[in-house]
Structure formats: C-alpha cells, structure tokens
Amino acid sequence: MSSDDEDFVFYGTPIEREEEITTRKKKAIAEASGQLRTALPPWKQEVTDEEGRRRFHGAFTGGFSAGYYNTVGSKEGWTPQSFTSSRKNRAEVKKQSIYSFLDEDEKAELEGRSLGTSMQFDTFGFTAAELARKQAEKEQQQRPSTIPGPVPDELIVPATESIGVKLLLKMGWRQGRSIKDSNRNSLYDARREARKAFLALSDNMSSQIDDSKLEEEDAGNDQDLPIGSNANRFSKTTPAYVLNPKQDLYGLGYDPFKHAPEFREKKRLRMSGDKEMKPYRSLSIKGKIGPGFGIGALEDLDAEDEDVYASGYDFQDTYVQEIEEPSRVNVDTLRILDKKKDGVLSGFKVATNSESQLERFDSPVIPKDFVPHHKFLAPLGNDGKNAEIPPPEVPAPEDNNLKVLIEGVATLVARCGKLFEDLSREKNQSNPLFAFLSGGNGSDYYVRKLWEERQKRGEQTKLWEGKKPQNSEQLTAERRGKILGEKALEKSSRDSSSLVESAASVNIQFKLSDTFTKPASINDQPDIRKPFLDDPEKQKRFEQFLKEKYEGGLRTKDSGGSSNMSEAARARERLEFEAAAVAIEKGNSGKESKATSQLLADLTGAAGLQFITSGIEKDKVQQDEELITKAMYPKREEFQWRPAPILCKRFDLIDPYMGKPPPAPRARSKMDSLIFMPDSIKTANVEEHISTEHPSSSVPQVHNGKQGGEITDKEVASEVEVENVERPVDLYKAIFSDDSDDEEENTTSDQVEDTQKKIEVANTTLNRLIAGDFLESLGKELGLMVPPETPISEIKAGGRGPQKEAVNVDKGNGDPLPSEKKRSDSQYIVGSSTNGERTEMKPDNLHKSTDVFLSAVTRIDGGQTADRVSVGDSSKGRFPNAPGEERDLNTHRTLNRSQSSSSSEDERSRKRASRHRHKHRRSSTPDSDASSDSDDYRDRHHSKSRRKEKGSSREKSSSRRHSKHHKHRRKDSPSRSHRSSGTDHENRRRKKSKYED
Amino acid sequence: MSAANLPRTEANVLRAHEGAVLAARFNANGEYCLSCGKDRTIRLWNPHRGLHIKTYKSHGREVRDVHVTLDNSKLCSCGGDRQVFYWDVATGRVIRKFRGHDSEVNAVKFNEYASVVASAGYDRSVRAWDCRSHSTEPIQIIDTFSDSVMSICLTKTEIIAGSVDGTFRTFDIRIGREISDDLGQPVNCISLSNDGNCVLASCLDSTLRLLDRSTGELLQEYKGHTCKSFKMDCCLTNTDAHVTGGSEDGYIYFWDLVDANVVSRFRAHSSVVTSVSYHPKDDCMISASVDGTIGVWKA
Structure with a gap:
C-alpha cells in the first residue's frame, strides 16, 4: 500500500462508505493486488469467484462453505423439498431441466455452444x-x-x-x-x-x-x-420427412438386414408380437419385486437371508409367474413351424435331405426276469479284509483284564474302523494298559483278535443279507414277538414304560435309515438294548449314540453327552457305549448272547477299573451339576461402564464420570500400538543394551584369529549381517532413509579421518559398555532362565532370529573357493565392523532419547500383546447357539490361529537362535581381550556408522530374501577395506588392559 | 383383574402385510398400533376400528422392530438392512438413517424424550443414536455382549438389553454401572413390568423368567408354551397381574404372575406368534404372526 501512496495524490477526504464490502471481498481484492505484485506460484494461488469466496476446496476442507456457496447457493437449497399433494390440491409437477442445476456462467456457456x-x-x-x-x-x-x-x-x-x-x-x-x-x-x-x-x-x-x-x-x-x-x-401436401427414431442397439447406420431384407419383416412381426405381449410383461414385472431391492450390490444374499418362516408362509410362491418368456418362445417356434410348412422363407428352399435328423436309439430290452430292486453287496471292505493273510494264532496274555480289554478294543475297531484305533491310541498314549495298540505288550494278540473280529463281522453281515428277505416276507405278530423275545400276555409290566416306546421310535428311525446296512433287528433283546437301565439319562444318551452310530455320517461333537460333561468323562462313556453296542449286536446275531453279555459286563467292569468312575457315580455328579447350574442362574455381575457424555446429556442425566479423564483408548490394532508406546521401553532398553553387546563379543575373533579362523570370520560376518537384516529398525530406516550407495562409499573412505574425533566419544561409550558387560552377563543368565515367551526376550531373540540359519548355510556351503577367501575375508571384516558400529551406536542413542529402533521394538512388543489380547477375546467365545456368530467366531479363530502359529514359529526360530547365541557367547566370552577389543573398535567407528547404517540397513533388509545377491554386492565393492590399522590395535590394547584392571 | 377379563375374543384382524409380521406395537396411549414385517414395510393402524392408516416404505430388507415416540411424532425402525431409520410419522419421510451396525438390527427403542434411539443388533452391540444432532454416528456403542442382542428396553436412566449369550444387561447411565444378569439361556426378549421393578425375559428353553431388577433374583418361571427358535415377544398385562406371550404353535398364553400357572391359552394364529403387545390401559391386546395377520384381542 505504501507504494500506492507514493504513486498517487489524493485530494480531499474520501467519502466513508458504509461497510458494504464484505471482509471476503476485501481479502479478495487484497489478494488480487498481492498477486499482481508478487506472482505466487500456481499451487499457492487461490481461485475465488467474483464475490471473493474461495472457489475450490481440498477434499477435507471447505465443508459448509464449499457446499453452500459453490453448489447449493441458497438456504433453500439445503432444505429438502417437500411434496404434498391432496385430492383437492394437486401438486404441480415441477419440471426440472438441466438449467436448474447450472450456474450462471455455465448457462451462458451452454447457450453459446448449443447448436x-x-x-x-x-x-x-x-x-x-x-x-x-x-x-x-x-x-x-x-x-x-x-x-x-x-x-x-x-x-x-x-x-x-x-x-x-x-x-x-x-x-x-x-x-x-x-x-x-x-x-x-x-x-x-x-x-x-x-x-x-x-x-x-x-x-x-x-x-x-x-x-x-x-x-x-x-x-x-x-x-x-x-x-x-x-x-x-x-x-x-409434400410427404413429411420423418426421421426414424433409433430403437435398436446397432451402431449408427448399421443395417443388420442389409443383405437379407426378408428378415427385417420377420423382425418387425416379432416386434409387433412383443408389443401385444407388453401389458402382460409389465404386469408381471410389477408383481415381482426384486428380493434384494434397495440393498447394495456388495451385500450378497447369503444363508442369513433365508426365510426362517418359510414353513409357515409361502407367499414367495404367489408372485405372478413370468408368462412372457415361454409364450414368446412358442410364437417363435410356431412361426418357424409355419415357415417350414410353407417351405417359403423367401430365398430359401426346403432341403431334400435333412441332416439334422436326430438319431434315435431304442431303449434296451429288459430281460423278463429282471426285478426292479437293487441288492446291495456286502460292504466293500470285507472282501479285502477276508482275503488278508490271517495273523498267527497267539496265546492270550495272562492278565485277564488286559485280555478283556484287548478283545473289547478289537471288536470296537472291527466295528468302527481304523479311525477308532487311532483315536484310542492317541487318547491312551500314556496309559500302559493300552500299550498293545502301539506295539507293546499283547499287540500280537490284539492283531489276531482284530482279524478274528473282522472275519466275524463279515460273516454276520452275510448272515443278515441272507436273512433279510425272509424277515420282510411274512412277519406276523407272533413271529415278531418270538424274535423280540416277547411273552405274549405279559405286556402290562414293562411295555407301557416310556423308555421302551422311545427306544422303539429310535429303532424305527434307524431301521428306516439303515435298512441296507443293518437289516438285523437290533431290538431283539430289549434287555441288552438297555444296558444302562439304572441310569435313564445315560440310557438316553446311549440311545442317541446308537442312533448316530447306525445312521452313519458325521457325528456331532458331543454325541448325546450332555454338554456339561468333561471331555474325559465323555470319552469314557463313549468307550462304554461302543462296547455295549457291540455286545448288543453280538446278542442279536443269535450266538453266545450270554457270553457277550458277560463280555459286556466284563468290559464295563474293566472300564470301571481302569477309568476309575462308574456310571452311577458319574450320574450323581451330573445331577449335582444340574443342581448347581440351577442354583447358579440367574447370576449377577457388575461392571464399570462409562456412558458417553452426550448420552447422559440426551437422557437428561448428570454424567457420573464428569470431570474424570477419558478412558485410555484401547490399542486395538498394531497400528494403534505403534502410536502409543507402552512403558516397556525402559526394559526394552536394558535388554537391547544387553543384546547389543553380543555381536561385539564375536567380532574380536576376527582380529585375533584373522589368519587362522577364516571360517569363524565368515560365520561371524554372516551372522552379524543377517542379524542386521532382521532388525526392524533396518526396515524402517530402509523405508525412511534416502538410499544412495555412494554415500556409503564416501563414509568408508572418510572413516579413517573420523577416527580421531571419535575417540572421545568412544571413551564415554566405553564407560557405558562396562556396565553393559555386567548387563550382558546378567542377560546371559536371563536368557537362559527366562522363557523366551516374554515379549522382550522375543524381541531380543527376534533380532537374531535367522542367525543360526545363516551360519548353517555358510557351514553347509563350506568354503566356497580358496581364492575368494582372502577377498571375502576382508570384506567380512568390513561387514562385521560396520555391524559392530551399528549395534554399538544404540546404547548411545538410548541415553539420548528414544530412537526409531526402540520405538520399533516397542511396536513389535505392542503388536504381540495386541495379538494375545485378540486371542483372548476370541477364546472367550460366544454362545454356540447362533450359527452366524459361530461363523464369525471361526473367522476370528482362524485369524488368530494363523497369527499365533506364525508367531509361534517365529518364537521357535528365535529360541533356537538365542540358544545358539548363548552357546556362541560362552565360547567367545572367555576371550575377554577380544571382547573389549571389539568394543573399542566399535567405538571408533561409532558416529560414522550412523550414516553408514542407512545404506547398509537398506541393503540388509533387502537382502533378507536375496542373500545371494547381497553377497555379490559385497564382493563387488572393493573400496571397502580392512580398516583396523596397527596403531589402532595398540590403542585398543592399552585401553582394554586399563579396563581389565 | 380376574382371568375373565383377559382379552380372548377377536375384535379385528389386520391384514395387509405380505409375509410374516415381525412386530406389532401399541403406541403410548394405545390408540394406534404399528406393525412391521418381512415385506419391508411399517404399517400404522387403528386396531380398534381395524383401519390401515399409513404405510412406511424405505427399508431394504425385513423390518424387525419399530417404536414410536410418546408424542406420536416420530418413528424409529430397524431391520435386516443394518440401519436404524428415524421417521417422521405424519409425512412418512425418513428423517435420518443411522448406519453403523455391522449386521442385522434386532430391536430399537426411543428414550423418554425421544432424543436417543437405542438399537440392539446381531453384531453383539447396542448402539445409541442421537436424534437431535445431524450426526449419524452412534453416540455410544456398548459391545460387552458376547452374542447377538435380541431385545432392548429403555427406562429414564437405564438401557436394558437381552442377548443370546444368556444375559440381560442393565446399563445405568446415572451411576455408570453395567449389571449383567446371566440366565444361562439365550434371552429372546425382555420386557419391563409396568412398575419398572421387574424384568420379564423370554428364554429359548421355552421359559419366561421374571426377575427382580434390584436384586437380580429369579421370581418366577413361566412354562408351557413353545419358544425354541424364533424371536418372540412377551409382556405383562397393563395391571401386571398376568404374563402373556405367544407360542410357536400359534397359541397365546396367559400366566398368572404370582402362581405361574397357565390361566388361559387360545389359538390366535395359524403360525408362530412373533409379537404381542398389551394395551396400556384397556383389556386389549394385539398379536402379530408369521401368517401375515395381526390379531386384535379384547375382553
């Protein structure tokens, strides 16, 4: 403005106008003038309209003003239009044209352009x-x-x-x-x-x-x-020239009937036919509303959309059926038929020999003696098993209990298949009684018994096959009674009991479902059918079990067992049931029913022996449990709950938590825990400190046994290198640091000059490192004692996870080439030294402030705890009644499982690595000279390392997968050299000895 | 009130819904009633004259619950489209749609001042929505449930919601406490007694349970009906003398509140009775059913 004052001379006093110019306008003017003077770069300029309002807004700015001034324009624009129409006062149809949505300038533009x-x-x-x-x-x-x-x-x-x-x-x-x-x-x-x-x-x-x-x-x-x-x-008048409105979907000017005008007529006919049909179609469309109308395309209809009430109401079927389609087809076919009859589709003539005649085959002749009834063969497996070479006869073991058990299991296995054997083996791994399953005592007898049982089973099924038609032929009441072992006039006593009835119903059910495989009447011996008569609950479960057993298919998880039974109890009961079922079957087969019942008794007795609890006891327990559950519910619990302040306001209540700080936000994801660093930083520091000590201890070997231990050199180098790869900080640095290889090179050349400066720094850090040594030994102890599950040790180990692998790889490879060794030697040393520096730098940083690395550490920590939390959530579980929930839960679980599995794998590798590390350290620590030596060494290159690390870290992180490539690189950089000069050595010696004192 | 006064005779049958009617509710003074169902509509009726007054269409899927404010000016409804709709009764316009539930919304209620809508969803959460502001974000999310929340009730100071995880939880806004009452059985529906001291919870083991709200003790169990797989309502009569509820076989049951014996039962519908609502003053009741009808019952 000062320049304006200089340029112009004003006479008189300016008339003070009213404040009609808005501040905005002023601003716009000022800006306009400002822009005139200092031409702003285009990205800083602001577009305004003639009123001086800002025209364009960012995605998240602007808000009301953007909406109001730029698009809505008036207060009316915000209010939704109301539509009222009554019989007396019809609402006027408001025509909207494109003009009602355009701005003035756009209108002008449109007007100017319209043709x-x-x-x-x-x-x-x-x-x-x-x-x-x-x-x-x-x-x-x-x-x-x-x-x-x-x-x-x-x-x-x-x-x-x-x-x-x-x-x-x-x-x-x-x-x-x-x-x-x-x-x-x-x-x-x-x-x-x-x-x-x-x-x-x-x-x-x-x-x-x-x-x-x-x-x-x-x-x-x-x-x-x-x-x-x-x-x-x-x-x-002159014929009016009328454009045919384009109604088809062909391209402009394209006439599909250009060379076949006959079809045009046909098409026209069809169209007119369609038109006649139109009303129907529209009606039918009206009648049917899309089932998912108003639902986004992404929300697919799935199981939960099924009509749960379908059985109750069938209105879905009352929709008007689409009549249009078939009728149209009919018309078409009719027309085609017509044409065929006439033989006139102009331009065509009827072919003399039609090739499209369908070849027809006569149905096969049915032999006269064919009976339309399918007989199922005996189970497929039987033949093969019968054909097996019978195992040698083996005398039964002396222990009667064992014998009975083996026999029982053999029958069960024969009955239920190999799976049962596997299962029971798994279950009873620790039980010495079941050693025969895994080749222990009595296994030969078991094998023999199993074979026998299988043979028997095959016979039985064959027997039943033979029996069946006879059974179904003529089954009079008496006959059935005989089979069932009923006494004709004595039905008053037990038949009326509901148990028998329920059993009968069950029987019917599995008779129906099992006609093919189990034709035998299993209810032959009602007494045996109910081996658990003294325990109705158990009997019920047994029936359920039988039902499921004979129905086949997948069994439910808790087959018949009440849900509050323990897993062990259920398994026990299951075994019992199996035995009972087999016994019943045996009884049915008409042979030695007495013996089998004896067997059953034995079995249950044996089960009682070995499984401690008998059925009755269990029942008591169960009843007690039921009572307890009765007493347990309803159960009241109270928790703290914080209502939102606004909720309180809306309920017209005073916020009970008013004035108190808001609850700490829950870290729900890894991202959250990334942002909110937990307090474990401190502990992580210590641990980190310890862990950083470690590579140093291995470095001195390079110096001491440089000539002798090339392999160890290699080991160390690769170890340290890969360790770096695994450091999360490397990843972050790799991402956030600028990657320039030449920088790295420069630093290596500069290093020698830097060393002198670094010595002071080295002194201070060395002091810390003494403490570090102590901590290291502590850490060693900790590392050995503390289980690696703790997040901190995980991190520590995580840093070195693949260490061992790398070493192994190197060892496996052996020494690649002797010629390469020398070069590689020096390179490795370089690598190790840089690594040493890198790790060494950390303690320093720890003292300064939190470092990226540390935050990374805590990040991991947080992430893992978060994982654990989520696992806990899911394991808390939900009510199993809701299938949808279950599904949700499953996804949760799988997620967690995958996480946990991966993490556990990590852990495993870490454990391994840490173990190795400890070993390694132990081997290296005796050489105290070397360790301090290395410390010194690291100190020297301390600050430079930071710069260097950028490059190296990137390299390392990338080399995680491409270690080969990485090696190449190292080989290809001869500029890096072994930088441990003699004087340095001397210095270090001195210092070290001082510390040793 | 004696058993003779129970509404057992059919006064009207309201037919307009296509398909199952999932809920029927009297308004605050019992003059009108609202119903909603699988045909994605909400319908306003005069049940006493059997008149269909208005239809509210906007839902994209079935409407599971509806509630009207005390002054009859606003509606809220929810359903399978995961949204809670806030309606203007007179114009039939949707004022706001509250999105946020991750799956179907089972129940919805206004608070006393019609300033908050609370909704209970299959996503195991209860959410409170602000009707006063323009925000469509929930002002409170309660996600302590471990299964689908089926039913919700609001008092002046509390939010009470019943869930399939077997609990109904009372969230007391005034003292900032959550009280969880575990019934051990999936809770299908909860309703408050008229004096507000008891909660009637319908469980999926075909039992209605009456609990004292202050102590959480079980006062009575009501059995006899079938309720195993459907969301079905139950309620107390306006005098709190009887408990009533539907059954999956189409019957409506009345139990004596104290003795817990079935006082009366009659066949009301040909299919599952999904919802019952008792007139606030008179001996009148409405019942909705899967067969698509709403029955109006009077003494």
Whole structure:
C-alpha cells in the first residue's frame, strides 16, 4: 500500500462508505493486488469467484462453505423439498431441466455452444414451424384464449418461409399441395406413417414445452382426434420427412438386414408380437419385486437371508409367474413351424435331405426276469479284509483284564474302523494298559483278535443279507414277538414304560435309515438294548449314540453327552457305549448272547477299573451339576461402564464420570500400538543394551584369529549381517532413509579421518559398555532362565532370529573357493565392523532419547500383546447357539490361529537362535581381550556408522530374501577395506588392559 | 383383574402385510398400533376400528422392530438392512438413517424424550443414536455382549438389553454401572413390568423368567408354551397381574404372575406368534404372526 501512496495524490477526504464490502471481498481484492505484485506460484494461488469466496476446496476442507456457496447457493437449497399433494390440491409437477442445476456462467456457456439450424437453411420450414408453435404456446400461456389447450399445429403457419418454400412458391407451388401428385397413392401409406410418427414426435415436444399435465392431456386429445380426418388433407401436401427414431442397439447406420431384407419383416412381426405381449410383461414385472431391492450390490444374499418362516408362509410362491418368456418362445417356434410348412422363407428352399435328423436309439430290452430292486453287496471292505493273510494264532496274555480289554478294543475297531484305533491310541498314549495298540505288550494278540473280529463281522453281515428277505416276507405278530423275545400276555409290566416306546421310535428311525446296512433287528433283546437301565439319562444318551452310530455320517461333537460333561468323562462313556453296542449286536446275531453279555459286563467292569468312575457315580455328579447350574442362574455381575457424555446429556442425566479423564483408548490394532508406546521401553532398553553387546563379543575373533579362523570370520560376518537384516529398525530406516550407495562409499573412505574425533566419544561409550558387560552377563543368565515367551526376550531373540540359519548355510556351503577367501575375508571384516558400529551406536542413542529402533521394538512388543489380547477375546467365545456368530467366531479363530502359529514359529526360530547365541557367547566370552577389543573398535567407528547404517540397513533388509545377491554386492565393492590399522590395535590394547584392571 | 377379563375374543384382524409380521406395537396411549414385517414395510393402524392408516416404505430388507415416540411424532425402525431409520410419522419421510451396525438390527427403542434411539443388533452391540444432532454416528456403542442382542428396553436412566449369550444387561447411565444378569439361556426378549421393578425375559428353553431388577433374583418361571427358535415377544398385562406371550404353535398364553400357572391359552394364529403387545390401559391386546395377520384381542 505504501507504494500506492507514493504513486498517487489524493485530494480531499474520501467519502466513508458504509461497510458494504464484505471482509471476503476485501481479502479478495487484497489478494488480487498481492498477486499482481508478487506472482505466487500456481499451487499457492487461490481461485475465488467474483464475490471473493474461495472457489475450490481440498477434499477435507471447505465443508459448509464449499457446499453452500459453490453448489447449493441458497438456504433453500439445503432444505429438502417437500411434496404434498391432496385430492383437492394437486401438486404441480415441477419440471426440472438441466438449467436448474447450472450456474450462471455455465448457462451462458451452454447457450453459446448449443447448436441449432439457422433460419436460412431451414429447407422445409420445420424449425420455423416449431418455433412458431412454441411462440404461440408461450403467448397462449401468457394470455389464455377462449379455446383452451394449445392450438393444433396445423393451424399454425410458419412465421418465416424457408428458401426452399420460397423457391417452390415461386415455381407455382402452393401451400397444401404436393409437389408430385402422381404417385400419391403409392406413397399414401408411407406418408401416413410418417405423419403419425411426426405427430408423436411433436407430441413429445409439446409435452416438453407444456408446463401443466392438464394441457398436455388436452393437446394429446386434440392431436389424436384429427388423424383420420386429416389424412386426406395431408396426403396432398409434400410427404413429411420423418426421421426414424433409433430403437435398436446397432451402431449408427448399421443395417443388420442389409443383405437379407426378408428378415427385417420377420423382425418387425416379432416386434409387433412383443408389443401385444407388453401389458402382460409389465404386469408381471410389477408383481415381482426384486428380493434384494434397495440393498447394495456388495451385500450378497447369503444363508442369513433365508426365510426362517418359510414353513409357515409361502407367499414367495404367489408372485405372478413370468408368462412372457415361454409364450414368446412358442410364437417363435410356431412361426418357424409355419415357415417350414410353407417351405417359403423367401430365398430359401426346403432341403431334400435333412441332416439334422436326430438319431434315435431304442431303449434296451429288459430281460423278463429282471426285478426292479437293487441288492446291495456286502460292504466293500470285507472282501479285502477276508482275503488278508490271517495273523498267527497267539496265546492270550495272562492278565485277564488286559485280555478283556484287548478283545473289547478289537471288536470296537472291527466295528468302527481304523479311525477308532487311532483315536484310542492317541487318547491312551500314556496309559500302559493300552500299550498293545502301539506295539507293546499283547499287540500280537490284539492283531489276531482284530482279524478274528473282522472275519466275524463279515460273516454276520452275510448272515443278515441272507436273512433279510425272509424277515420282510411274512412277519406276523407272533413271529415278531418270538424274535423280540416277547411273552405274549405279559405286556402290562414293562411295555407301557416310556423308555421302551422311545427306544422303539429310535429303532424305527434307524431301521428306516439303515435298512441296507443293518437289516438285523437290533431290538431283539430289549434287555441288552438297555444296558444302562439304572441310569435313564445315560440310557438316553446311549440311545442317541446308537442312533448316530447306525445312521452313519458325521457325528456331532458331543454325541448325546450332555454338554456339561468333561471331555474325559465323555470319552469314557463313549468307550462304554461302543462296547455295549457291540455286545448288543453280538446278542442279536443269535450266538453266545450270554457270553457277550458277560463280555459286556466284563468290559464295563474293566472300564470301571481302569477309568476309575462308574456310571452311577458319574450320574450323581451330573445331577449335582444340574443342581448347581440351577442354583447358579440367574447370576449377577457388575461392571464399570462409562456412558458417553452426550448420552447422559440426551437422557437428561448428570454424567457420573464428569470431570474424570477419558478412558485410555484401547490399542486395538498394531497400528494403534505403534502410536502409543507402552512403558516397556525402559526394559526394552536394558535388554537391547544387553543384546547389543553380543555381536561385539564375536567380532574380536576376527582380529585375533584373522589368519587362522577364516571360517569363524565368515560365520561371524554372516551372522552379524543377517542379524542386521532382521532388525526392524533396518526396515524402517530402509523405508525412511534416502538410499544412495555412494554415500556409503564416501563414509568408508572418510572413516579413517573420523577416527580421531571419535575417540572421545568412544571413551564415554566405553564407560557405558562396562556396565553393559555386567548387563550382558546378567542377560546371559536371563536368557537362559527366562522363557523366551516374554515379549522382550522375543524381541531380543527376534533380532537374531535367522542367525543360526545363516551360519548353517555358510557351514553347509563350506568354503566356497580358496581364492575368494582372502577377498571375502576382508570384506567380512568390513561387514562385521560396520555391524559392530551399528549395534554399538544404540546404547548411545538410548541415553539420548528414544530412537526409531526402540520405538520399533516397542511396536513389535505392542503388536504381540495386541495379538494375545485378540486371542483372548476370541477364546472367550460366544454362545454356540447362533450359527452366524459361530461363523464369525471361526473367522476370528482362524485369524488368530494363523497369527499365533506364525508367531509361534517365529518364537521357535528365535529360541533356537538365542540358544545358539548363548552357546556362541560362552565360547567367545572367555576371550575377554577380544571382547573389549571389539568394543573399542566399535567405538571408533561409532558416529560414522550412523550414516553408514542407512545404506547398509537398506541393503540388509533387502537382502533378507536375496542373500545371494547381497553377497555379490559385497564382493563387488572393493573400496571397502580392512580398516583396523596397527596403531589402532595398540590403542585398543592399552585401553582394554586399563579396563581389565 | 380376574382371568375373565383377559382379552380372548377377536375384535379385528389386520391384514395387509405380505409375509410374516415381525412386530406389532401399541403406541403410548394405545390408540394406534404399528406393525412391521418381512415385506419391508411399517404399517400404522387403528386396531380398534381395524383401519390401515399409513404405510412406511424405505427399508431394504425385513423390518424387525419399530417404536414410536410418546408424542406420536416420530418413528424409529430397524431391520435386516443394518440401519436404524428415524421417521417422521405424519409425512412418512425418513428423517435420518443411522448406519453403523455391522449386521442385522434386532430391536430399537426411543428414550423418554425421544432424543436417543437405542438399537440392539446381531453384531453383539447396542448402539445409541442421537436424534437431535445431524450426526449419524452412534453416540455410544456398548459391545460387552458376547452374542447377538435380541431385545432392548429403555427406562429414564437405564438401557436394558437381552442377548443370546444368556444375559440381560442393565446399563445405568446415572451411576455408570453395567449389571449383567446371566440366565444361562439365550434371552429372546425382555420386557419391563409396568412398575419398572421387574424384568420379564423370554428364554429359548421355552421359559419366561421374571426377575427382580434390584436384586437380580429369579421370581418366577413361566412354562408351557413353545419358544425354541424364533424371536418372540412377551409382556405383562397393563395391571401386571398376568404374563402373556405367544407360542410357536400359534397359541397365546396367559400366566398368572404370582402362581405361574397357565390361566388361559387360545389359538390366535395359524403360525408362530412373533409379537404381542398389551394395551396400556384397556383389556386389549394385539398379536402379530408369521401368517401375515395381526390379531386384535379384547375382553
């Protein structure tokens, strides 16, 4: 402004105008002037409208003003439009055009750009006529005439005459005459069509122009009526040229029937056919509402959308069926048939020999003795098993209990298959009684017994196969009674019991489902059928078990067992049931029923022996449990719950937590824990300190046994290197540091000069490192004692995870080439030294402040704890009744499982690594010289390492996968050299000895 | 009130819903009633004259619950489309749609001042939505449930919600406590007694349980009906003398509140009775069913 003052001279006092200029305007002006002076770069300039408001806003700025000023423009624009319409007061249809959505400038733009025919080239005067009509309508609207409705367009004479008309007039043509009358007749139809189409078109136009529906209707009436009467009159005029509205989906100008005009007619016919069908179709469409209407495309209909009430109500089926499709097909086929009959699809003729005749095959002749009934063969497995070489006969073991057990298990296995054997083996791994399953005492006997049982089973099934038709043939009441062992007149006592009834129903069920595989009547011996009569609950479960057993298929998890039974109890009971079932079957087969019942008794007895609890005891326990559950519910618990302040406000209550700090946000994801560093940083520090000590201890070996231990060199180098790879900090640095290889190179060359400066720093850090040594030994202890599950040790180990692997790899490879060794030697040393520096740098940083690395450490920590938390959540579980929930849960679980499995794997590798590390350390620590030596060494290159690390870390992190590539690189960088000069060595010696004192 | 006064005779049958009616509710003074169902509509009725007044259509899936404010000016509804709709009764417009539930919303209620809508969802959460502000974010999310939350009740100071995890939890806003009452059985529906001291919870083991809210002790169990797989309502009569509820076989049961014996039962519908609502003053009751009808019952 000062420059303005200088440039201009003002006379008099300026009139103080009222504050009509808004501040915005001022700002805009100021900015405009400012821009004039100091041309801002384009990205700093601000676009404003003429009012000085900001025109464009960022994605997250602007807000109200952006919406209000830029798009809505008025307060009315915000309020949703209401629509009210009543019988008396019909709502007016508001026509919206594109103009109502455009800004002024856009309107102007549109107006300027819109295309139109100029009056001069309006050959036939249509545009003029239209314009005139529009004009007339407009006028009519303005001053309604006596005749309501728009004037029929025939009455309107074009206001201007086109040049063509003018010419024609000059040539003697007059309005209303056709130019060429002679072929009027032939053109009659075409004209009429054209006229109709034109009317339709103009009708559309007028409707567009019309503002009220009423008028439109009138117009429609007016225009519809005169068609017939007008036909004559219009025939006289020149045929109106009417554009065919494009109704197909072909490209512009493309005529699919160009070379086959016969089909055009066909198509037209079909179209007209369609038109007739239209009403039906529309009706049917109306009738059916899409099932997922109003639902986003992403929300697919799945199981939860199934109609749970389907059984109760079947309105879904009452939808109008789509009639359209089949009828159309019918029409088509009919037409085709017609054509076929005539043999006239013009241009075609009937083929003399049709190749499309379907080849027909006669149905196979059914032999006379064929019975339409399928007989199932004996189970497939039987033959193969029978064909097995029988194992040698083995004397039974002396221990009767064991014998009984083996026999029982053998029968069960024969009955239920190999799976059972595996299961029981797994279950009873520790039980010495079951040693026979895994080749222990009595295994030979078991094998023999198993084979025998299988044989028996095969026989049994065969036996049943033979029996079956007989059974179904004639089963009189007495006969059945005999089979069932019923006493004819004694049914009063037990038959009435509900138990028998339920058993019978069960029997029926599995008779039905198992006709094929289990034709034998299992209810032969009702007594044996109910081995647990003294315990109705158990009996019930047993029945359930039987049912499931014979129904086949997958068994439910808790087959019949009440859910509050323990896993062990259930397993026990299951064994019992199995045994009982087998016993029953044996009894059914009619052989030694007594013996089997004896066996059953034995078995249960044995089970009682070895499984400690007997059935009755269990039952008692169960009843108690039930009582307890009864007593347990309802159960009341109280928790702290913090209502949101706004909720309190809305409920008109005082916030009970008012004034108290908001609850700590829960770290839900790894990202959250990334941001909120937990307090474990401190401990992590210590641990980190310890862990950083370690590589140093291995480095000195390089110096001491440089000539002798090349392999160890290699080991160390690779170890340390890979360790670096695993450091999370490397990853972060790799991401956030700028990667330039030359920088690294520079630093290596600069290093020698830097060393002198570093010595002071080294002194201070060495002091710390003494403490570090102590901590190291502590850490060693800790590392050995503390289980690696603790997050901290995990981290510590995580740093070195793959260490051992790398070493192994190197060892496995052996020494690649002797010629390479020398070079690689020096390189490795370089690598190790850099690594030493790198790790050494950390303690320093620890003292300064939290480092990226540390935060990374805590990140991992947090992440893992978060994982654990989530696992805990899921394991808390939900109610199993809701299937959907279960599904959710499953996903949770799988997620967690995958996480935990991966983490556990990590852990394992870490454990291994840490173990190795400790070993290694132990081997290296005796060489105290070397350790301090290395410390010193690291110190020297301390600060430089930071720069260096950028590059190296990136390299390392990338080399995680491409270790080969990495090696190559190392080899290819000869600029790096062994930098431990003799003087340095001397220095270090001195220092070290001092510390040793 | 004696058993004779129980509403057992059919006064009207309201038919308009296509498909199952999932809920029917009287308004605050019992003059009107609202129903919603699988046909994605909410319907307003005059049950006493059997008149269908208005239909509210906007839901994309079935509507599971509806509630109206004390002043009859606003509705809220929820359903399978995971949204809670806030309606203007007179115009039938949706004022706001509250999105946030991760799955179906089972129940919805206004608070006393109609300033908050609380909804209970299959996503194991109860959410409170602010009707006063323009925000469509929930002002409170309660996610301590471990299974689908089926039903919700609001008092002046509390939010009570029943869940399939077998609990119903009372969230006392005034003292900032959550009280969880574990019934051991999936809770299908909860309803408050008219004096507000008891909670009637319908469990999926075909039992209604009446609990004292202050102590959490079980006062009575009501059995006899079938309720094993459907979400079905139960309620107390306006005098708190009887307990009523539907059954999956289409019957409506009345139990004596104290004696817990079935006082009366009659076949009301041909299919599952999904919802019952008792008139706040008169001996009148409405019941909704899967068969698509709403029965109006009077003494």
